[in-house]
Amino acid sequence: MTRNDPIKHFFIWPALLIVLIISIFPLVYSLTTSFMSMRLVPPTPARFVGFGNYVELLSNPRFWHVAGTTTLIAFLSVGLQYVIGLSVALALNARVPGEGLFRFVFLLPMLVAPVAVALIARQVLNPTMGPLNEFMTFLGFPNLPFLTQTSWALGSIIVVEVWQWTPFVILMLLAGLQTLPEDVYEAAALENASAWQQFRDITFPMLLPVSVAVVFIRLIESYKIIDTVFVMTGGGPGISTETLTLFAYQEGFKKFNLGYTSALSFLFLIVITVIGMVYLAILRPYLEKHK
Amino acid sequence: MSARALTGSRRWLALAGCLVWFAFTLFPLYWAAVTSFKSPIGVVGGATYIPFVDFEPTMTAWYELFSGQRGGFYDTFTASMIVGLSASVAATAIGSMAAYALVRFTFRFRLLSALIFVVVAFGGFLLGRNVMGLGQGIALIYAFIAALALAVISSRFRLPGPELGNKDIVFWFVSQRMFPPIVAAFALYLMYTEVGKLGFKLVDSYIGLTFAYIAFSLPIVIWLMRDFFEALPVEVEEAAMVDNVPTWRIFFGIVLPMSKPGLIATFMITLAFVWNEFLFALFLTNSKWQTLPILVAGQNSQRGDEWWSISAAALVAIIPMMVMAGVLSRLMRSGLLLGAIK
Numbered sequence: 001m002t003r004n005d006p007i008k009h010f011f012i013w014p015a016l017l018i019v020l021i022i023s024i025f026p027l028v029y030s031l032t033t034s035f036m037s038m039r040l041v042p043p044t045p046a047r048f049v050g051f052g053n054y055v056e057l058l059s060n061p062r063f064w065h066v067a068g069t070t071t072l073i074a075f076l077s078v079g080l081q082y083v084i085g086l087s088v089a090l091a092l093n094a095r096v097p098g099e100g101l102f103r104f105v106f107l108l109p110m111l112v113a114p115v116a117v118a119l120i121a122r123q124v125l126n127p128t129m130g131p132l133n134e135f136m137t138f139l140g141f142p143n144l145p146f147l148t149q150t151s152w153a154l155g156s157i158i159v160v161e162v163w164q165w166t167p168f169v170i171l172m173l174l175a176g177l178q179t180l181p182e183d184v185y186e187a188a189a190l191e192n193a194s195a196w197q198q199f200r201d202i203t204f205p206m207l208l209p210v211s212v213a214v215v216f217i218r219l220i221e222s223y224k225i226i227d228t229v230f231v232m233t234g235g236g237p238g239i240s241t242e243t244l245t246l247f248a249y250q251e252g253f254k255k256f257n258l259g260y261t262s263a264l265s266f267l268f269l270i271v272i273t274v275i276g277m278v279y280l281a282i283l284r285p286y287l288e289k290h291k
Numbered sequence: 292m293s294a295r296a297l298t299g300s301r302r303w304l305a306l307a308g309c310l311v312w313f314a315f316t317l318f319p320l321y322w323a324a325v326t327s328f329k330s331p332i333g334v335v336g337g338a339t340y341i342p343f344v345d346f347e348p349t350m351t352a353w354y355e356l357f358s359g360q361r362g363g364f365y366d367t368f369t370a371s372m373i374v375g376l377s378a379s380v381a382a383t384a385i386g387s388m389a390a391y392a393l394v395r396f397t398f399r400f401r402l403l404s405a406l407i408f409v410v411v412a413f414g415g416f417l418l419g420r421n422v423m424g425l426g427q428g429i430a431l432i433y434a435f436i437a438a439l440a441l442a443v444i445s446s447r448f449r450l451p452g453p454e455l456g457n458k459d460i461v462f463w464f465v466s467q468r469m470f471p472p473i474v475a476a477f478a479l480y481l482m483y484t485e486v487g488k489l490g491f492k493l494v495d496s497y498i499g500l501t502f503a504y505i506a507f508s509l510p511i512v513i514w515l516m517r518d519f520f521e522a523l524p525v526e527v528e529e530a531a532m533v534d535n536v537p538t539w540r541i542f543f544g545i546v547l548p549m550s551k552p553g554l555i556a557t558f559m560i561t562l563a564f565v566w567n568e569f570l571f572a573l574f575l576t577n578s579k580w581q582t583l584p585i586l587v588a589g590q591n592s593q594r595g596d597e598w599w600s601i602s603a604a605a606l607v608a609i610i611p612m613m614v615m616a617g618v619l620s621r622l623m624r625s626g627l628l629l630g631a632i633k
Contacts, residue, residue: 022506
């Protein structure tokens with residue numbers, strides 16, 4: 001249901017202009033740079049190399065490893081965030097006792113700077129001074145290498161991501177739940193629909209547009225993860241927890257290899273776009289069905 | 292009593308789950324709060340949990356922070372406040388308008404117009420920089436204006452090729468968030484430096500930082516608000532249109548009040564994003580408009596693992612957001628009541 005009215009231009013152009021102005025330069029600059037060999041240290045003049053940077057990247061096993069790690073972190077953490085977030089949002093929406101306090105406290109992690117979160121996580125996970133390892137020792141476990149062994153480090157990063165971003169899912173799903181019409185539920189209650197049936201046939205389908213949007217945003221944002229990993233493990237041990245953005249940072253601002261970094265960004269952009277399109281394409285039929 | 296309220300054992304199960312999540316959520320924050328009152332020896336000596344019981348609290352970390360021994364605390368705090376609030380208010384307002392337009396109005400243009408924009412912008416920039424020898428900044432400005440003008444003019448004509456609509460515009464907006472922030476931040480720094488050479492200071496300025504934050508918040512605002520607007524009943528607006536209420540009054544007088552929970556949620560997310568953003572602040576500021584995350588990160592890099600001062604700095608960055616969250620969750624509850632009456 002859309003209509004036509006000249007005033008629409010007045011509504012959309014401010015946003016359009018601002019985003020265009022800010023986004024076009026990074027795009028133009030990095031796309032042109034990605035076809036050149038360009039280093040700032042030592043300063044070498046830019047030289048056109050065509051797809052050289054791309055070829056070099058795609059044949060670099062480190063790139064594939066880093067892409068795999070990022071995908072693992074993004075999918076696992078977003079999956080957990082959605083499941084936990086939906087459960088909590090449903091509980092809050094059903095007026096669980098103490099709902100007012102929960103509603104406030106559950107938001108907090110989202111409001112903490114990722115840098116600060118990672119710094120706090122490092123304290124909590126510290127092998128000698130942290131409370132978690134003391135607790136584990138108390139339970140009879142050995143001192144666990146939370147940040148220094150690959151699988152533990154990945155797990156820790158995922159848990160920190162879940163801690164920080166589940167609130168976002170809760171917030172959005174709760175706002176979505178509040179806009180669902182009450183009368184549908186009253187009708188369902190009259191027909192003696194069980195709580196599970198109400199969830200499966202009313203709540204979940206009607207919440208699907210918001211769910212899709214939330215997961216989509218979280219997925220894209222998770223792929224860009226850098227602050228948390230940088231502070232917590234620095235990509236280590238070795239490169240086992242390095243993510244795409246961290247890789248770009250290492251190449252671009254440690255080695256000042258700008259052409260390579262730009263090419264990496266474009267591959268990154270392509271990967272995320274493909275994932276986003278596939279995701280939306282898979283879910284579109286369900287969205288249309290429940291319109 | 293809502294028809295959706297839980298009863299019996301389910302209620303207690305939900306409560307138990309919430310309590311577990313509550314403990315998980317709060318423990319790290321509690322840990323940071325406790326650590327900020329510890330002395331250096333108290334931190335290194337092993338985990339301690341309760342002040343006065345298993346360690347003696349001191350105010351050293353807080354004193355050092357407020358007295359400015361750890362970087363210009365008050366300036367940083369004010370800068371964060373001003374930039375955070377103004378950027379998120381502006382982004383929510385501008386983004387909501389665009390989202391509303393994308394939900395309720397029809398936009399049609401040819402793919403060719405968009406391609407013209409991209410080609411002219413790229414070509415003009417390269418031409419200006421490499422052939423005509425203009426500076427990067429000037430070349431970019433000319434290319435941008437030319438590309439925009441040509442794209443708008445070309446959309447007046449009946450061009451061949453596939454037609455794009457609202458969905459594509461939304462996807463374009465959202466896709467802006469897909470670009471790796473490292474490169475965007477660096478390129479933006481270059482652009483600001485170029486514009487600075489023309490006489491407009493953008494690096495380490497209020498306008499530069501706020502503008503960047505508005506632009507990078509807009510995609511999220513549009514994407515979120517679009518869903519909230521789509522959920523609104525169109526009948527109310529149609530009734531208003533029958534009464535010849537102008538569109539801007541429908542939007543500000545009817546649509547915005549009806550989507551208050553969504554607006555508040557979106558505002559809060561934007562504010563949290565701007566307040567905590569690290570990379571752009573790192574590249575685009577250097578002293579005057581530095582924000583809190585930079586200060587917090589600086590604690591670590593300057594002095595190593597001094598957990599007490601890191602915790603204090605982190606808490607300062609967290610507390611204003613906690614107050615904001617308290618106020619806004621109140622507002623959201625009142626929005627909820629409004630929704631129930633409707």
